[in-house]
Amino acid sequence: MAAAQKSSPLAPIPPSSFPTHHTAADLPPTARILCEIVASTPVHEVEARLASTQVQPEPEIIQQVLKLSYNYPSAAAKLFRWAGLNRTHTGYSWNLMVDLLGKNKLFEPMWDAIRSMKQEGVLSLTTFVSVFENYCSAGRFDEAVMTFDVMERYGIQPDVIAVNSLLSAMCREDKQTMKALEFFERIKANIPPDADSFAILLEGWEKEGNVAEAKHTFGEMVIRVGWSQQYMFAYDAFLNTLVCGSHGDEAIKFLQVMKGKNCMPGLRFFSNALDVFVKQNDSAHAIMLWDIMIGSGLVPTLMMYNDMIGLLTSNNDVDNAFRLLDDMVFHGAFPDSLTYNMIFECLIKNKKVCEVGKFFIEMVKNEWPPTPENFSAAIKLLFGGDDPEMAIEMWKYMVKENISPRDESANEVLLGFCNMGRLTDLRRFAEKMIDERIIIYESTMTKVKNASYKEGRTAREIYDQISRKWKSSYL
Template sequence: MQAKAFSKAQDMNPDNATGLTAEAICKILSKGPSSRVEESLSNISVEVSPELVIEVLKKLSNAGILALLFFRWAEKQKGFKYSMESYNALIEALGKIKQFKMVWNLVNDMKHKKLLTKDTFALVARRYARARKVKEAVETFEKMEKFGMKLEVSDFNRLIDILSKSRCIENAQELFDKMKKRRFAPDVKSYTILLEGWGQQQNLLKLNEVYWEMKDEGFEPDIVTYGIIISAHCKARKYDAAIEFYHELEAKNLRPTPHIFCTLINGLGSDRRLDEALKYFEKFKASGFAPEVPTYNAVVGAYCWSMKMREAYKMIDEMKKCGVGPNSRTFDIILHHLIKAHKTKEAFAVFQRMSSDSSCEPAVSTYEIIVRMFCNVERVDMAIRVWDQMRVKGVLPGMHMFSTLINALRLENRLDDACKYFQEMLDVGIRPPGPMFSNLKQALLDGGREDTAKILSQKVDKIRKTPIIG
């Protein structure tokens, strides 16, 4: 079967062949324990191109240990070349499981191979920020100078953007206030980043403070600024205020962007103001912009909020005619609304149609939605069926998906199966969330399986305390 997959890949055009080969490699890796990666891959006959390595590492972004082991195997193969992209993809996967010591080893490797750029530091800083290690994220920014790179205002903007997008806007604001006094002169982008951060937190008071400070410093709001302000008011469900800002930018002869139309359609649609949402969709089309997926997805969502599913499906047909999708996000939106309306059968039918359509295959987020749906209605058998279908496709689940299935199995007292998936989670290098493991451990103890609980505890302690070396 594996040989067939690789043979088929060789007969296709290069891009498709790379994707198919990467999928086949991920299937092999996902079937066996991480300790046998070299053995599992030893029988495949494939030239390890830089493109293939990057593709596999991206697919393994939720499985840091497997990503590292694959990278170490790939290094020894014919055709392998080190690249900034492959290192960054590996750093991303390891950063997700907080293996920062190994991450810095890779950064040093990149320096020696002259592959290190500011993008890598941004990647490391983002993983620290997502792990709520703000001090380390800032130190990563400072370390760039030690690696021979000159710090500029664009780098400072990148750092506050990383903090802001990692829900650390207070830290971003504090850093901004400190840096502008002694190190960097902020530009309009610095302010728009902060505006976006406070907008994400729906803190319109702080957003207005930054807005007026920006104007006091001589920076006039541009179309990007207006887009952020409109988005912030939509997030805070202040739709009439958002519309006022839209009229203000029109009065200044600024041309609304597709993003602004998309934001208003999303916001008004979620407030079940469907007619107004569709009015902005017509304005978008009349503005001469090329059709694009996010705006059409917003319209699909607007119909779904008003439970006009037939119109939502018609919009998908229109997307196909315009050559802009649909994509997995389109179907995720529809599935979310069907499940919320307790239309489980219709949701699964949509998922099955999607699975059989090679032009729009389910993403890991789609599988997660369906697995959670079946777990919530106590159909764990169907959840496992979908899970197995996902694994056959070479799609690797993330932490939340593992947790959903393991919790559902525990609640059904299927502890052997729960432990099996828990072990699989550890094998791919995902650290289990504390509450999920505590509940599983307690269920084992309640069932008189102290030995199993002890073994799992030891394994979890080991993965938490032992840094990866490779």
């Protein structure tokens, strides 16, 4: 082979780029010997070292060694030439050699090998797929297309599989889907595309976020190959492009069309789309997406329910949040602490005093109490919203269940009593809190003092009693 007679003008690529025999498990001893020679011997000495081993270059052994010699292209070529003097190479070995040279950007020796393969009658489409991939990964797209154009001269009939292989190689590279489309437009009259052709392009547009081209490609796909559940990868790519491109209206519209064609995507798409709508804070389209998903018989996970409820509550849509909460158990997704606390926090934020108390009772009943932060916020709201008794019930629940930290909630209880002028209750609760080593803030004591000194001597005496006990607790 001509490649074996040339030394590479390029330095070997970094050893970490490809697997080597150092990391290969269960490698036969003879293969390991040959790998060591390829990896450690100066190129001009490789053939002599190989000959001195008296190892028989069986095809399976040579294939194993080539797979682990991508970091040493010149030495691997010497090994290939040496083995070919004693045994006829398999088509697989030839393809490995072509790929090895291409991966190392040794394209002239690669073509020498291809011409030799043609003479040996072992060329196949696999060979050219490797060439497509290596040219594209090197950024040499015109040469990849040229390779497709000359396939027939080498006895390989270009077909839709070859077309798709080249499209895929192009679209894997960054921002090259337009170049892939140019090739597609040129070739489609002679080689009709199939669903995979369109799926490859749609995945490329998805990666690049090109909504306009994705819509054009999808429209042509429907005209040429129709609708089928087998084309779901293409549909997912198209819908993802619309969703990620903030074209929620069109995504919903196409989902409704697809439902009518019995071509609905699976739960994975809906989960990914929901994630995007959450990041976009787009609750309107998220609700429409959710209803289509449920209407299609898909069963959301607890995580999806929590993502959706989190989006709704962050947009103060508590009615839809409650609707989802009520539906959860019917779909086998049981609410957890996060579910309840997101809704509870939304009720507090929107000052739904009556609903806060009722929902607290439901949370406790289902053994998912509020977080310490939500307890504190709820107690503050209830004292200010004329429902102090429910606030006190919450505080007593915290004490009974030993929920901590509860310093913030304790201070809100004291401030609530203070604002209502219930100084006797304030003293009773404060003394118990001090006994329990709960931290009462200096700012709270200042507010209590100011309120007490405005109320007269009895109130001042109550404050002084609390203050003395409070100060002694720090001694």
